Amino acid sequence: MNILSVIINENDDLNESSLEIFSFIDQLGSTNKISSLVFGGEKSAISKLCSDEIFYASVENSEALNPNNVLKTMDKFLSDKKFDLIVFQKDDISNFVAPALSFRKDFAYLPDVKKFVSKNESEIKFVRPVHGESAEAIYSVDISSTIIIKIRKSSFEIKQLSKQNSIVNEIILEEQDENTFKILETEKVKSEGIQLDEAEIVISGGRGIGSKEGFDNLKELAELLNGALGASRAAVESEWIETSHLVGLTGKWISPNLYFTFGISGASQHLAGCINSKNIVAVNKDPDASIFNHSKFGVIADCNDFIKEVIEEIKNIQ
Ligand SMILES: Cc1cc2nc3c(=O)[nH]c(=O)nc-3n(C[C@H](O)[C@H](O)[C@H](O)COP(=O)(O)OP(=O)(O)OC[C@H]3O[C@@H](n4cnc5c(N)ncnc54)[C@H](O)[C@@H]3O)c2cc1C
CATH class of the missing domain: 3.40.50.620 (HUPs)
Structure with missing residues (x-):
């Protein structure tokens, strides 16, 4: 062919x-x-x-x-x-x-x-x-x-x-006089830190994080692990984090070595973007959350408490 x-x-x-x-x-x-x-x-x-x-x-x-x-x-x-x-x-x-x-x-x-x-x-x-x-x-x-x-x-x-x-x-890149696509506005997102679709480790938060402040802790954890920060649609729609961090069907498609989810239920549209991760670690307070069916390791806990403990533990090791 x-x-x-x-x-x-x-x-x-x-x-x-x-x-x-x-x-x-x-x-x-x-x-x-x-x-x-x-x-x-x-x-x-x-x-x-x-x-x-x-x-x-x-x-x-x-x-x-x-x-x-x-x-x-x-x-x-x-x-x-x-x-x-x-x-x-x-x-x-x-x-x-x-x-x-x-x-x-x-x-x-x-x-x-x-x-x-x-x-x-x-x-x-x-x-x-x-x-x-x-x-x-x-x-x-x-x-x-x-x-x-x-x-x-x-x-x-x-x-x-x-x-x-x-x-x-x-x-030669041809210049089109008549526009097939009329692009009204383009807003380029300034990329900071490690890019989501190239990161080996991604830390994502969902509705379970509960606040914008909760995402500050996730950001700290991502920085400690040299990873990128991701989010579910529920977190993006709650305006706790910018859309450029969205993982899933309508967001980024990622395949990191390690994908941490905190307070994410595991809806099919979210999984679409992360199912190719090599290892998924899920933290959720609901033992029946469907994310556990797709994760290699699961932790049943309050995600905000758990994040703080993990951050402390990592700081002790480093
Ligand atoms: C066309 C279409 C496209 C979509 N595209 C996307 C997409 O690209 N990406 C995406 O993510 N979604 C997408 N969605 C939305 C998707 O269907 C889900 O609504 C969304 O993923 C849910 O986000 P969530 O898991 O954070 O929230 P929820 O489904 O509400 O889950 C929250 C989870 O947090 C847990 N929780 C609550 N409090 C705590 C706590 N304190 N500690 C621990 N766990 C806790 C709960 O048990 C629950 O499992 C799309 C939907 C449609 C219809």
Whole structure:
């Protein structure tokens, strides 16, 4: 198969998690031809991507990296190239571009792919969640014409895949005069400390934390453990913490080594974003809380008392 991976870099450095796309493509077999289309980022990092061929659109002004321009560039790029599979990742720009491109080019589109199942001459099977995360369905896709898929973040383990440094072909980021997407306002969140989707340890709080002050303790614990701070929707909606910390279906998708939850019930929409964590440790006062069905270690306790004890204990050890 001829596969195109699309990578959007909003920063100079290549985001580690964007390498997941290559772990996914690796599962599809070793005889595929892999091309990458990269928007933004440092050219030196891009040449190490695991691709046979790389196309790179440099971005001088960060405002220019927007869905309208990426869509126009891809439309033009695909006018003289044919791919069997085009793979996007879930990010702010791809969320707009992937479905719009599918409509323009009349390509099939499957978002939210979290597993590859099998492939033969005529079809390829993928798993994606259905019914608000309460079930998974296997989708069989006809590969006689181009398919666009969008993979879920934190669903594929990042592997160091070896490839020779490839030649990077520069292309121009097209500027769209007429806007397909009218973006009224963009508010960039200033990222502080360790990023949620790259942290090895994440400490999350939910409604059970009960107050904004409770989150100060969680923040202290996260700092002590060199981890990132997360939250459930109930905590975000109570305005105890900013939306950028939300974990779950409508927030960040994470797969840390250690995921601590304090006062979180384990709703399916929250679990969607953290179920790939290697170890979940849950603290909840309700022994029947469903988070315990998914956690490796469970503590039945008042979460605020427990956090204070853990902080004290860690300070004693350090
Ligand atoms: C379309 C849609 C998308 C959504 N997306 C998301 C999402 O991305 N992320 C997300 O998190 N949610 C999401 N939700 C909301 C989700 O369904 C839940 O409502 C939410 O996750 C609940 O948050 P919670 O576990 O903090 O609160 P609750 O479900 O109210 O649970 C609070 C828990 O804290 C425990 N508790 C209370 N006090 C204490 C205490 N003192 N000590 C210890 N434990 C205590 C309780 O026993 C309970 O288990 C979404 C919902 C919808 C419909």
